[in-house]
Amino acid sequence: MQEIFLSPVELRFSFLILYFAAYAFIGWIWESTYVSVRKRHFTNSGFMIGPIIPVYGFSVILVLLLLEPFKNNLVALFVLGALLITVIEYLTSWLMEKLFQARWWDYSQLPLNLNGRVALPISLFWGFGIVVIVKLVHPFVSRFILGLPATTAILSSVVFTDLLMFDLGFTVANVIGFRAATQRIGNTVETMKADIKNQADTHLDGWFEHFRANIKANDRLPRLNYVERRLLHAFPNLKFKRTTASTKEISRIADFLRKRRE
Numbered sequence: 001m002q003e004i005f006l007s008p009v010e011l012r013f014s015f016l017i018l019y020f021a022a023y024a025f026i027g028w029i030w031e032s033t034y035v036s037v038r039k040r041h042f043t044n045s046g047f048m049i050g051p052i053i054p055v056y057g058f059s060v061i062l063v064l065l066l067l068e069p070f071k072n073n074l075v076a077l078f079v080l081g082a083l084l085i086t087v088i089e090y091l092t093s094w095l096m097e098k099l100f101q102a103r104w105w106d107y108s109q110l111p112l113n114l115n116g117r118v119a120l121p122i123s124l125f126w127g128f129g130i131v132v133i134v135k136l137v138h139p140f141v142s143r144f145i146l147g148l149p150a151t152t153a154i155l156s157s158v159v160f161t162d163l164l165m166f167d168l169g170f171t172v173a174n175v176i177g178f179r180a181a182t183q184r185i186g187n188t189v190e191t192m193k194a195d196i197k198n199q200a201d202t203h204l205d206g207w208f209e210h211f212r213a214n215i216k217a218n219d220r221l222p223r224l225n226y227v228e229r230r231l232l233h234a235f236p237n238l239k240f241k242r243t244t245a246s247t248k249e250i251s252r253i254a255d256f257l258r259k260r261r262e
Contacts, residue, residue, distance in 0.1 A: 014157040023059075027060075043234060052164070055089075064134075078130070082123045085129075089117065090115075093117040093118075101240070104238055170227075182240055182243070183243050186242070190244060192210050211253065229251070
């Protein structure tokens, strides 16, 4: 096989892509494990289908690039790491809300939060996590990636980038339909609650039984596909801007419609 010659800049860029892939995967393992333990069943907690959470990859890359001068100062690394990740988390929350008309996570119940997008306890956790990554995790990851042959590095980075772009495009396409479908289901939940609100012998949480008995409401609602249902389960605190129905209520109907179709 003909050898591939890379300039130092090309090789460095390939390594950065592999660092991104590694930490996006590590972030996915962490979040999915945490959520799965809490729910007592496996949950892919990422926004995308594949086993990666890109915001972790971007965050760690920025930390490695910007905080290199402070890597031996644990206090500075903790404080600056916490601040940097907090800014990234806030901007990510704001951007995703603008793009998809939904709040994907909400820290409103935590103390010292800012618009529910970030909160001091979470920021302190990120600061601690950055110290652990830089001092303990990154030396192993770096040793493995920098030890790859140049040909393997460039081919791996190209394959990963292609898969990432496909996954991103497929996920975004599904989220566009997901937004419209969940709004219709949410509007149905609101209608059912309004229908039984003034019935003295019926509790408001009896809306689902009212829904099940209404065949016409069942038939006219969209059926969520696997990706859309997974997003509901992966983001239990998801808040939609165009309906007051909760994620749990929408997910309940989506699961009911899936089983009814089967």
